[in-house]
Amino acid sequence: MKRRDFLKMSTAGLALTSLPGWANIANPERRLVIFFLEGGLDGLSTLVPKLEGSLESFREELIPNNLLDLSSHWALHPAMRSTHKLMLQQDILGIHATSFPYTKRSHFEGQNLIQGGGLTPFSESTGWVGRALDIASNGGRAMSLDTPLLLRGATGVDNYYPAQVNGSANPTIDLLQRLNGGLSPEWQIENEKLISRLDGRVFNSRDRSPRGLSAEAGQALARPDGPVAAMIRLNGYDTHAGQGGKNPGRLHSLTGELDTCISTLRQNLGAAWDHTTFITLTEFGRTVKVNGSSGTDHGYGTAMLVGGGAVNGGAVLADWPGLAKSDQFEKRDLMATTDSRSICAAVLEHTFGLEHDEIAERVFFTPNLPRLTDRIFL
């Protein structure tokens, strides 16, 4: 199987992370949601630098019609109407020309690096959210192999993926207790955990779509005793062909799906939106120039969205590098001028009440990581 086929085959997923009951963090009501956009988001067609004179010369056919204006400088992809509305309402901030410090353009390496948050791919067995939660809760570790790397390291990790088997979305305590007899001691412990959680269970749906998972995540996170972090995995952003622009293509569907997920999450969070921050992550950006298949290839710099009630939104934050050939990374990609880890660190600082220096040193192993918290949050 080719890697691209594998990427196409994998489906949306949701993982949630809870803090142990005895954890004592500064603002226990705060929540974090990560939309993980697998495949490499084309930031230039999502958050479009309208003033960039050379954009048309490199990719005229990829520039969507009916862009949603943000300002004289920027516009959003036309499929992102809810996101646009939330940006105008100052609840979402766009950040452009960002990337993790990874330039080799491999999906597997890139995805591992942005989840692990280490200095090189596959160097970490825990993820940056998991490490931050460990620091916040001073907790021991309970690691599940199925847990996304991003969340590994945290205590009380809950993996959720709605199954389509009849009755599987509503396991009964009786059934689970009967299962207990046939399980090995270590799995009995896990089974007991599941049984104990049934009373407070919030999952009722078997909707495996990204929208359905976003709704589940919102409802779970909104509970006062609910999980503190969620990762929602969306895939298909590897738009080598048929990306679309003047005519709607794959990116139109993908950004529309993300847009729906964001509005669904907000709707299901309700008042908890005021205490929730979401970010989008993707392993890399895409080439500036359109390829021969009306798509784009793996690149470097991309764009991120950060949203939520406490976000100082209604703007685009960027150290814009320009798109002239000489300004591009290796004369082909958008140059990344803002380290995505700085944005992640700000989100961790705000959500879990950790010190920036501690996050820089113990979560991202980069003591001199710039602090952007005041630029992102109110």
Added chain:
Amino acid sequence: MRALIIAVIAVVLAACQANPTTTGGSGANSKQAQGSYPSGLKRYEVGAELKQPKMNMAQSAAAKEAADRARNQERNKRLSSDTARAALHFKEQEGLFVWKHRFGEFSGKALNPREDLNIPGGNGYKLAVDGKFNRWKVNVLLRSIDFGVLTDRSHMIVAHINKGGDHDKLQPSLKLWDKALTTCRSTLPYVFGDLYLVLETTNPLVAALQVCLYEETKGDQFLSAFMKGGHALDDFVGNNGLDITLNEASSMY
């Protein structure tokens, strides 16, 4: 020779100054004509003409409600003939039409646990109820349908009547109901059962149609009891944890 080389270098340098290369994001000349992106990490605000005040969710909900109310009131003025007709049996409260009649009582019991209707894109349950509605013994299959968060809202109860068995006495009422639906030309787009009663709606057209149905059927004792006692039936359904809410026209949130 040396003087010639110096002269050539001087010419090249002068040319470079006149047409500086783009470094650090200055972009092309065409950009200068349109505007530019300053260097350094900058905050590019959303255009002042587009920007809206930042609100928390409670403020946002209140603002939406106020906007909806204003929109409804404006529409009610525009659809004045429907609004006037609706006023016969609906009380208007800030753009929302509420069914006036509050007579009768409903007592009964659910015959089975609620059952999922499996409606794509929405939530719904059904519940069979055996009860007494004024002097009428009623066996109905009530449905609860919630289509999500939408702008143009109607709240209605839907009762699917068992037409067979011991319920033959209801047949004349149902025939009259069917005739009224034709007369009023008003099969609402969201009819899910044999009988429905709109208890609340933001839409004067829907309210006017309901009034028409009431006027056409008020000579029938059962239908009259059903409509006059609609609120009691709704309360009963509500006590069973059901909420029958129907909507039309979606919005983004």
